[in-house]
Amino acid sequence: MRLFQNANIPFVKIRRTAYVISVILILAGIAGLIINGLNWSIDFTGGMAATINLKPAKAGVPPLQIDKLRNLVTSNGFKDAEVQRYGEVEEAFFLIKVKGSQKEEVKEQLLDIIRDHLPEYVEGRDLENDVIIEINVVGQKAGAAMQSNAILAVLIALVLMVIYIWIRFEFTFGLMAIAALFHDVLIIVGIFALTGKEITIQIIAALLTIVGYSINDTIVIFDRIREDLKIYRKDPVPVVFNRSINRTLNRTIITAGTTLITSLSLYFFGGAVLHDFAFAISLGIIFGTYSSIFVASNLVIDTYQITHKEKKSIQHLTKKK
8 A cells, every 4th residue: 555655744844833833732731730640540550459350149130341341330420430341241249449447347338239220130149248258458559660660661661662772773863752752642631631531551552553653654764764864975964864754655555543542442442441551552543654754863863963963973873773
C-alpha cells in the first residue's frame, strides 16, 4: 500500500506551528495536574479488595453480568470502585476494589448491596462465608511504594532509551527522542488529570507500551535520516530531514492507522474493564505518531542550529553503521 508515494509535505517548514500546538497541549495537561491532580487507583492509594462469589443460587438464573454488578456497586456508595471478573463466567468470581480503611464497614456495605439488589444470586447461602470469600487490605504505605515504583519504571525506560539511541545514532538524536516521549506521556497524563480518569496498574502498562511504540516509530525515521545524510551530503540538513520524514510517511501512517483501529475496537467493544486502557493506547498512538513526525526530528534540527555543532555531529553520525 502506498498512500504517500511522492509526498513532499513541508514538515520542517511548519515545525514552529507544530511546536505551538504541542506547547498548548502540554500547558493544558500541566494545568490539569495542578488543578485536579491524578486520580490514583487503590492499588496506589490504599483501600480494600474483596473477593466475592455470585454464582446463581437457583437453576435457570443467568450468570451475573459484570456491568450490572459494577453499576450497583458504584451507585450505592462506592463511586470509585473497580470491579473485575476472574476465572470462568460460570464460576462467577469477582474482585471488588474500593477506597476505605474500615474493613468491617466496607464488608457490611457490600453485603447490604448484594442482599438488597441480587437476591437471586445469594438466596439460601451464608453471605459472610459463601459469598464474600475474603477481604484484603491494601495499605497506604504499600500503595505509595507502588506509586513511586510506577513512576520510576517509566523514568528508567526513558533513560535506557536515551542510552540506546546515543549509541546507535548520536547524543542529540537520543535527547530529542526522549524529549518527544516526555511530550507524549505528559500530554496523555494531563488528559487523564483533566478528565478525572483513574490511574491504574493497567494505565501504567499502557504508558510503557506507548513509550515503546513511539520510540520505535521515531527510530525508523532517524534511521532513514542517517542513510539519507550519507547519500545527499551536499543538500542542506533541513532538506534531508524533510525528505526522510516524507519517505517514511507511508510506513508511519499505515502502521499507526492499523494499530489505532485495533485500540479503538477495544475502546468501543472491549467493555468497561478495557475502556481506559484502550483510551490511553489510542491517545498514545495519535500523539506518538505526531511527535515522531513533527517533534523529534525537528528538535534535532533546531538544536544543531542553536549549538552550531551541525557539521561535526553529522560527520559523526554518518560514520556509524
